[in-house]
Amino acid sequence: MQLLKQRILQDGKVIGNDILKVDSFLNHQIDIKLYNEIGKEFKKLFSDKKITKILTIEASGIGIACITAQYFDVPVVFAKKSESRNLDSDIYESEAFSFTKGKSYSIRVSKRYIQPDDSILVIDDFLANGKAVLALKEIIDKAGAALAGVGIVIEKGFQDGGRILRDMGLDIKSLAVIKSMSGGQITFL
Amino acid sequence: MQLLKQRILQDGKVIGNDILKVDSFLNHQIDIKLYNEIGKEFKKLFSDKKITKILTIEASGIGIACITAQYFDVPVVFAKKSESRNLDSDIYESEAFSFTKGKSYSIRVSKRYIQPDDSILVIDDFLANGKAVLALKEIIDKAGAALAGVGIVIEKGFQDGGRILRDMGLDIKSLAVIKSMSGGQITFL
Numbered sequence: 372m373q374l375l376k377q378r379i380l381q382d383g384k385v386i387g388n389d390i391l392k393v394d395s396f397l398n399h400q401i402d403i404k405l406y407n408e409i410g411k412e413f414k415k416l417f418s419d420k421k422i423t424k425i426l427t428i429e430a431s432g433i434g435i436a437c438i439t440a441q442y443f444d445v446p447v448v449f450a451k452k453s454e455s456r457n458l459d460s461d462i463y464e465s466e467a468f469s470f471t472k473g474k475s476y477s478i479r480v481s482k483r484y485i486q487p488d489d490s491i492l493v494i495d496d497f498l499a500n501g502k503a504v505l506a507l508k509e510i511i512d513k514a515g516a517a518l519a520g521v522g523i524v525i526e527k528g529f530q531d532g533g534r535i536l537r538d539m540g541l542d543i544k545s546l547a548v549i550k551s552m553s554g555g556q557i558t559f560l
Numbered sequence: 561m562q563l564l565k566q567r568i569l570q571d572g573k574v575i576g577n578d579i580l581k582v583d584s585f586l587n588h589q590i591d592i593k594l595y596n597e598i599g600k601e602f603k604k605l606f607s608d609k610k611i612t613k614i615l616t617i618e619a620s621g622i623g624i625a626c627i628t629a630q631y632f633d634v635p636v637v638f639a640k641k642s643e644s645r646n647l648d649s650d651i652y653e654s655e656a657f658s659f660t661k662g663k664s665y666s667i668r669v670s671k672r673y674i675q676p677d678d679s680i681l682v683i684d685d686f687l688a689n690g691k692a693v694l695a696l697k698e699i700i701d702k703a704g705a706a707l708a709g710v711g712i713v714i715e716k717g718f719q720d721g722g723r724i725l726r727d728m729g730l731d732i733k734s735l736a737v738i739k740s741m742s743g744g745q746i747t748f749l
Contacts, residue, residue: 400673401636403629430618434636437623440592447590447623453661472642484589 372412372546376559378405379525379547385555389527397524398431398496406438409546413494413522414442416544420519422492424448424485426511428467428478428503435524436494443492448485450478450507463513467506478506485514498523498545501532508541520544528560561601561735565748567594568714568736574744578716586713587620587685595627598735602683602711603631605733609708611681613637613674615700617656617667617692624713625683632681637674639667639696652702656695667695674703687712687734690721697730709733717749 384392396402422443427436428450436447461482468475485491493507504521511518518541526533526545529552536543548560573581585591611632616625617639625636650671657664674680682696693710700707707730715722715734718741725732737749 394670395672399637399640399670401626401629401638403626403634403636406626407630430622430638430640433619433622434626434638437590437592437595437626438630440590441596441627445592447592448588449590449619449623451588451619481583481588483584 372409374405374408375524375547378402379549380557383557385552385557388553389530391525391527391549391552391557393525401434403438406435409435409524410439410442412546413439413492413544417443417492417520417522420492420542421490422519423489424491425494426450426480426485426491426507427494428452428507431496432494435496439494439522445492448480450480450510452476452478463510465506465509465513468500468502478503478510480510480514482514485511485516487515489514489516490519491516492519493521494523495521496524498526498532498536498543499530501535504532504536504541504543522546525549561598563594563597564713564736567591568738569746572746574741574746577742578719580714580716580738580741580746582714590623592627595624598624598713599628599631601735602628602681602733606632606681606709606711609681609731610679611708612678613680614683615639615669615674615680615696616683617641617696620685621683624685628683628711634681637669639669639699641665641667652699654695654698654702657689657691667692667699669699669703671703674700674705676704678703678705679708680705681708682710683712684710685713687715687721687725687732688719690724693721693725693730693732711735714738 425447440447462479520542523545526548528548550558550560614625614636629636651668709731712734715737717737739747739749
């Protein structure tokens with residue numbers, strides 16, 4: 372997606388060799404017009420798939436998932452990271468590891484919101500080691516639902532998440548795949 | 561907002577006397593069509609105000625803020641609750657207390673994303689004790705920006721947040737104000 376790649380080159384900031392800050396437009400301050408273009412692009416890329424629900428993880432996936440859901444005309448469910456007094460005891464749970472935060476965490480989805488007849492599109496802002504997508508897949512599997520595809524805004528192509536997930540046969544579509552950020556220079560695949 | 565009140569009566573679940581679960585349509589599974597109506601209603605209610613940015617707190621505020629921002633044609637900024645390796649060290653910080661989670665937490669916004677000339681609409685899903693809005697106000701004040709208004713989806717009118725904030729002169733607009741939930745019976749103001 373050319374518009375996104377241009378924006379990453381223009382406003383993205385590389386820290387060290389593996390962290391890309393895009394918080395001026397993607398995951399802290401949010402450019403809603405860009406989100407709309409991202410949503411339209413996901414709809415185009417997954418137009419051949421039957422999608423009944425979009426699943427993401429809090430927090431930065433939520434906005435992208437909500438804007439994208441408008442183009443699919445389906446509900447969003449977001450997996451919760453922390454224990455809430457308001458969450459059902461009747462939940463699907465799995466473990467993920469955050470590359471950005473350097474720690475593992477459990478994610479939870481109420482059993483009421485994923486059904487065996489659901490065909491689910493997973494949406495997330497970043498794909499690095501693939502652990503978040505694997506955790507969401509585990510929840511979808513536990514529910515007996517189908518994982519129709521995975522839409523990623525930015526894939527770190529130099530980490531192995533994308534390869535692992537594609538080797539499992541998952542339909543991963545990333546709007547921008549970064550080949551390298553070494554020396555602060557971003558190159559796309 | 562009639563559509564929202566009907567939905568709360570139909571799908572909301574009262575736990576004890578003070579917790580309202582609306583996770584089937586508002587803050588776990590999300591009805592995007594309802595979010596669109598909520599966004600349009602906020603635009604109508606704050607149409608007389610100059611708004612340059614929408615500010616919310618992760619996680620459940622983000623989706624509502626993003627959908628609403630489409631009607632105001634402004635960016636969203638969401639305050640982060642946890643320390644991230646990716647967040648600027650140059651941040652505004654304040655403390656809030658979550659009624660739902662029963663604990664206090666700090667919220668952070670990068671100084672780059674709120675400017676003195678910003679006129680900000682705060683959006684959140686719930687208003688109970690008002691601590692989240694007060695924490696966001698503190699950040700807006702520190703940035704020297706203006707708090708133009710506060711749009712709340714559900715206000716717990718039997719807690720004192722709404723009164724405290726209105727007594728401070730803030731322009732609080734809630735789409736549904738709950739007068740009482742005692743005995744599991746929801747009545748609106």
